[in-house]
Each structure stands twice: as C-alpha cells, then as structure tokens.
Amino acid sequence: MAQVQATSYREYRIEEYVVAREPFYVPQSDEIEIFTAAYKQRIPVLLKGPTGVGKTRFVEYMAWRLGQSMGGKGSKANGAKPGIPLVTVACHEDLTASDLVGRYLLDTDGTRWLDGPLTRAVKAGGICYLDEVVEARKDTTVIVHPLTDHRRVLTIDKLGQIIEADPGFLMVISYNPGYQTALKDLKHSTRQRFVALEFSFPRPEVETKIIVHEAGVDEDTAEQLAKLGEKVRNLGDYGLGEGASTRVLIYAGRLMNEGVPARRACQVAVTWGITDDAQLQRSVDEVVTSIFA
Template sequence: MSVIAEYNIETQHYYGVVADEIDLCESDGSARIPMILKRLTGYGRSRFVEYMGWKLQGPLIILTCNEDMIPSNPVGYLLFDTFLTRFQDGPLTVVARLGEIFYRDEVAEASQNTTFVIHPLINVRRILPLGKKGKLIHAHPDFWLLSVYHSGYQSLMKHFKQSYKQRFCPLDVNYSSNDIEVETVEYDTKVSLNATNKPLSFTKHACKLKGHSLEKGISIRMLIYADKLIASDINLLFGLDVTLVQPINGELDRRDALDVVTNTFF
C-alpha cells in the first residue's frame, strides 16, 4: 500500500444534507475547480469534507492553518543530515505530485505569505514552485484544493485580495434544520431523541437568547457531547452546564440567563 493510500476514507460518514451542497461539491471536485467552504464551527464542516472524500473516492490530506505557519510548512523544507542535505516534501507538494484532495482548514487564520503560496496551483498554470530546489511541479490532473474557514471570521477574509478570492468557487452552507440535527446526534450517540430530550429542548430555549446574553448558537458538536455525558447518568443540570452553557459563555455574569433557562425548564 502506498503512503497516500493510507488517507483513503474507507467508511461512509453520516452527513445530513442541508441544500444542494453535495451536488455542487461533487461537480466542482470532478472539474477540479478550487472550492472554499464557509460554515460555522461545530456545524459539520469536517463531517461534510470527510463525507465528500468518501464519495469522491480519493485520499484526503488535511492541513490545519494557524497564524504561526510559514510558507515552507505546506511546501517542504530542507533536512540537514550528517553527510548531506535533502529536501522533504510538505503535504501540499505530496498531494500536487500524486493528485488527490488537499483540504486546508481554518484558512482565514493563515498569514498572507502562506496563503499566496498556492496561487500558481489554483489558476490555469497549476504549478507549484519549489524555490529551495529550483524546480517546478506540474500538478497532477486529479489534484483538487478544498479550503474551509469559519464563517464567523468574515473580517479576517477582507485582507485577501479580490484576485485571490476569485480563484475559488464559494460554498456557503447554512444551519442544519432541527430534523437534521436530531439525526446527526442520534447517529453519533446511539441515543434515540424525542421532544422530551433535555439537551435538545434546552437548545431551542437558549437560541432565543442569541444576540442578548448568548453570542453564538449551540452547535451540533455540543449537543453530541451533552447527550453522551448525560447518558452516563451524570447529574442533568451539571451535564447541561459543562457541555452547553460554559463553552459558549465562560464569564460568570453572562451565564445567568442560561442558568435561568436550565433551572426553569429542568
């Protein structure tokens, strides 16, 4: 088995379809058009990407960006051995050579220098310069770049030039419906949900506070954590507090409104 084959998505991941995002992503991937996915964290970005990796039947290489990343991180770097110096391909170089899916997560947190390294790869040239080797790599015909960022970071995307933004096909996925949230939580927790499910009921009440005491909504990820914890027979109010209240409002004075919700309804 080749090294890249280890990154094949062998198991189908559950994903609840919101709109036509699967059809668009599948068509975009087949045409190898660079895509940027915008979605709030905790609402199935990674789940969607892994599902598409399985559906498109290609290895999926993931690179999580951060502000400390330098251009050589995705491209490659020199390794100094005792008797020689050799170039070690970075993840972007490996995927460009072999032609698979390269998934950049949290792209808005990367510096401009790191982001612009991919410019020649996502236009008609489809090349990757290796400055430290003095070579050019022509991307494999099956190379596809998929970038993802937290849609709450719109302000961070403003420092990107229009010429950069226009290289991508955008996919803005909205919130899942309640039915999809229920199906996702049931699939991950193996707990059957109904109208009396405590975390689900709490979420519906808490959403009314968004924009007041609550800055962000309660994500599917948090619901999964809550149901798993409560299923282990932990105290209900304590379980709701540590999984749904504290993560979104760490300051004591801002958790009062949510505490009222828990004490009133549960």
C-alpha cells in the same frame, strides 16, 4: 511501509490517508451535488460557516463518496488503495508557506528535503483541505493562487521546481466569516478562485437526526438538545459569537448516555464550553434548566 500495524493505532503517510468508512453526514441542501460537480470540473471549493456545523465532516464525507464513485481508479498514485487521499491542514497564525510546501531537514551528511502536506497532496492527487485558511500567513496565498486557477501548479522555489498537480488534486478551504475580524478577511483575489458553499447550523429536525446518530441518544433527548442549540444560537450577537455547535450538543448527548444527568451534561458540554462570562453562563443555564427536567 504504508501501514504499520501496532496494537491499537494505525499510522498512515499523509497522502495515503483515505476515508475508508462512510462518515455520517446529513446534507443541508444541495451541497453534495455542487461539490461533486465542482470536483469533476476541478474547481476549488470554499466552505463558509461557523465552527461545528460540519464543514470538516462534509469534506471527509465527500472524499469518501467521491472515492467510492471512482472505485479507486481516481487515485493512481500507487494504485494500491481506492479512494481519494484527504490531507487536512488546520491553519494557525504562524503557518507559513514553507510549512505547507516543505523544507530542508538536516541529515547526517548535509540536508534532506521533506515535502510539506500540500506538496504531498498535490503529488498524490488528493483533496487538500486548508481549515480556517485566513488564519495563515499572507505568504501562503502565493502558493494557493497558482494551484487554484487554470495552472494547477505548485512552485517550490527552494528546490527550483514546479510541480504540476495530479489530476485528482483539489484544494478545499474553509473560512468563518463571522468569527474573523475585518483585518483577517479573505482577499478577493483569493476568494474568487473558489466556488463557495455556505454552511449554517442545521435545522432542528436535521440536527436532531445528527445528534441521534452521533450521540446515540433517543430521539426525544436529541430533539431537546437541538432545541437547546437553537435557543443558545439566538444569543449569537450577544457575545456568544457562534453559539453552540452541533458538536457540543453531541458531546452533551454522549455524556447523558454515560449516565450524566441531563442538566449537568449540558452545563459542562454547552454552557461552560461556549462562554466564560459568568452572567451569560447563568442565562444559558436557565435555558438549560427550562428545557431539561
């Protein structure tokens, strides 16, 4: 029931999805230690930083790593699988509290309650990762707050229930301060329930390593890609918002691996990906042609 083996895909129940293989992650500083400590103390974690710097990857990595260290004992939900379940919810502006908590579905004879992803994570004792949390409706704070302080409870008013979180449960949210408008700032009352880890773009050496690993290109190419990333990020306050993420650099690298010429690969993966402004594209293209022969 847990796992339906099909030809090429696997299906998991939300709360049973566990990161099984070690994700590649190069730490920027001491974030692994901090996260580990926070998890032990069950302090919710807030990840700050622009898109594509590895926030999601970090959460995956930590879920795997913490799961390893607990040797499966951490998850006692049904004792079947080792590791900590990871429930990721990408928030959008129409995401309401009931999308997280659950809702009634119409059944043959009446209605049936279906737990939302957050409820499942709370019950299963997993890490619930709310990506870009400020995007969600304000009513989500109502459920986030009791889960992130000493109470650790989830109120489901439609059911008239209160669920005490499994000891393994931890809420992690991410938030991108540069990108949101002032209107969509995280409220202080929410913010102060989390310890915050700041992510920025990795240093060129680190980024080179990441690109080498992820894209499978040689060190030299990776270095140049990292340089491109650095240069494009210099344009941050120039309408590019966040600059090129490590992700697009990796994509460019992968395309090159497939034999796409370097300049073209950068053009489609980086230049056109980050901006629609024709003039800015041209400038970025000039940077590309300067770096890649």
